[in-house]
Amino acid sequence: MSDVARLAAVSRQTVSLVLRDAPGPSAASRTAVLAAVDELGFQANTSAQLLRQERTRLVGVMFEPRITFESRFVECLLERASRERLGVVLGPVTPERTTEVVVRELLGHRVEALGCFNPDPSSPALRTAISRLPVVWLGERSVDELVDAVHSDDVAGLRLIVEHLVGLGHRDIAYAGGLGGRVGPDRADAYRRAMTEAGLADCIDQLPVGFREEDGAAAARVLLARDHLPTAVIGCSDHVGAALISVFSRAGVRVPEDVSVTGYDDSDIAALSYHDLTAVRQDADLNAAEALAAMMRRLDNPDSEPRDTATPATLTIRGSTGTARGSEDGGLRPSGHVG
Amino acid sequence: MSDVARLAAVSRQTVSLVLRDAPGPSAASRTAVLAAVDELGFQANTSAQLLRQERTRLVGVMFEPRITFESRFVECLLERASRERLGVVLGPVTPERTTEVVVRELLGHRVEALGCFNPDPSSPALRTAISRLPVVWLGERSVDELVDAVHSDDVAGLRLIVEHLVGLGHRDIAYAGGLGGRVGPDRADAYRRAMTEAGLADCIDQLPVGFREEDGAAAARVLLARDHLPTAVIGCSDHVGAALISVFSRAGVRVPEDVSVTGYDDSDIAALSYHDLTAVRQDADLNAAEALAAMMRRLDNPDSEPRDTATPATLTIRGSTGTARGSEDGGLRPSGHVG
DNA sequence: TAGGATTCTTGGCACGTGCTAAGCAATGCC
DNA sequence: GGCATTGCTTAGCACGTGCCAAGAATCCTA
Known part of the structure; x- marks a missing residue:
């Protein structure tokens, strides 16, 4: 800063005043200082500033x-x-x-x-x-x-999803998630609560997995191995939701015609056109x-x-959820090639 | 630091010496200082340290x-x-x-x-x-x-991919990428160069898209709209590769049976079991x-x-690449539902 | 022109630390 | 007992900045 002052032919303090644009320096000093700063490429030392400041x-x-x-x-x-x-x-x-x-x-x-x-x-x-x-x-x-x-308000978020799915005629609504930190169990609790409120306590079906894509893939494989697929699966994250769709899709299970899938976060992943994932928005x-x-x-x-x-949760409805497949077909069995 | 010194009944300088564990302080002073530091939860001020240090x-x-x-x-x-x-x-x-x-x-x-x-x-x-x-x-x-x-060495990376695909019998090898910063064009150049070196200059087929998943999905749709699919598509990133697989998969085009797909980066995405993407590793x-x-x-x-x-490129071979489908079937047309 | 008001500039201290050099006590040596 | 040596401790300055208070220059008014 002294170098700048010397070049601008003023004192160091004047330079300081100009840089903080505090009142005092004349227009002439101002331009001189700024020119010098520019010429020397001066940048104030953050450590010194922080040290000096009260806060x-x-x-x-x-x-x-x-x-x-x-x-x-x-x-x-x-x-x-x-x-x-x-x-x-x-x-x-x-x-x-x-x-x-x-x-x-x-x-x-x-x-x-x-x-x-x-x-x-x-x-x-x-x-x-x-x-x-x-x-x-x-x-x-x-x-x-x-x-x-x-x-984000997981209770509200899961209530929104469950209500949305129920509105589409779903009853067999599974949840993929529940592991990981404090959020995992909390969100799974919110799922159970929302299901109970919707009068679907006996349909509660939780697959205990984590938040990553790999976890969603694992959950999907567990579901595919069963005799009977649920009509909807809620993923605890967008990653899980996307993985569910991908694995289902490869197994010949169509989304949303055969199974509705949702995510959680509404991140870039959910918005991707080839996922097109209905998801709770975590802003x-x-x-x-x-x-x-x-x-x-x-x-x-x-x-x-x-x-x-x-923070309030909202639901972004996209193409991965649809009306539940009729109960008369007696449960869907996976067909086609399994990836 | 003065507070610590007072509590430990030594001078501030001794505290400084102990904290830097410099030679000097006696064992007694050392333990006293460390105890005081612990009790007060002292943490040296980084700004002051940085300001004082030469470097x-x-x-x-x-x-x-x-x-x-x-x-x-x-x-x-x-x-x-x-x-x-x-x-x-x-x-x-x-x-x-x-x-x-x-x-x-x-x-x-x-x-x-x-x-x-x-x-x-x-x-x-x-x-x-x-x-x-x-x-x-x-x-x-x-x-x-x-x-x-x-x-990373894009020229080497694309040479590895192209050689791998050629080894599997592929000739119609498309490239999805080429846009974005300086890397986009560079990597596309590397593709053309590798194709030329493999004697496939006349098979060069570049779809100019960027690095994001959306770009890969767009490229896949362009390819699906054609009469004739290439036997392999190289994605300029794992995102693009994953999107190619997802869109193909939804359109009923099997990977790798119908089309081989590769990525670039070998990130977590490529390793996901439902993508299982052959990719150049960018370490x-x-x-x-x-x-x-x-x-x-x-x-x-x-x-x-x-x-x-x-930096050297290596190829991680996974399940998304396989032998080229025979030329006798006269080109594959997409079938099934398009997502 | 003197005196005051106003505008602009600067001297000097402080922030919390590292480090040099000097101080102080204890010990060893002759 | 005097003196050097050793082990430990501390006085004091410097880093680059912000800000207070005091100084210098200019202008205005009587």
């Missing part, structure tokens, strides 16, 4: 880069945070970078709030973080009284907005109680 | 979080960098965060080297970066004389290693010339 105006996010929904969330958070003049420090989780490592790193950057996907609640660094800053659990209910939580941007709101609320008012926010 | 030992990566390959690359880079005691600053690109914004941010953090996926070469900040630090183009050839480049970890090596080489020896590194 860092940074928030941290702990997430797993390979999980699509989390990456999308991060993108949305970045854009929303910049509108609030907040910076975002990314804390990518990998096999070697555990909750503990990532949270320590974020605390080292003096973030003022923290959002965590799938955190390890036993991490000591996370415990300290919770005791000092607003921490928001992302994508799942909180078990901790001291943290906020922002996640990454809305979740990012709520997470940021929760952080800001507790930063502005440190005494406010942590809350659990369930 | 930051940071490298920056500009990438797009929603692109799977780039996220995987980042994960690998994180792990490799930590082994070299280097930090990684992530520079996520989003619609609002352009090359210019991201590179400025990274320069502000005083990174010592920079890796960029799909950069906008006209960005002024990027020009300054190139003039000051080792910059590595990621995933594509460099056009600039002043930057390194690390990308994210190897690319990360080479990128890091390039940065470190130029940091250690600032005068060394930038290089273009093509």
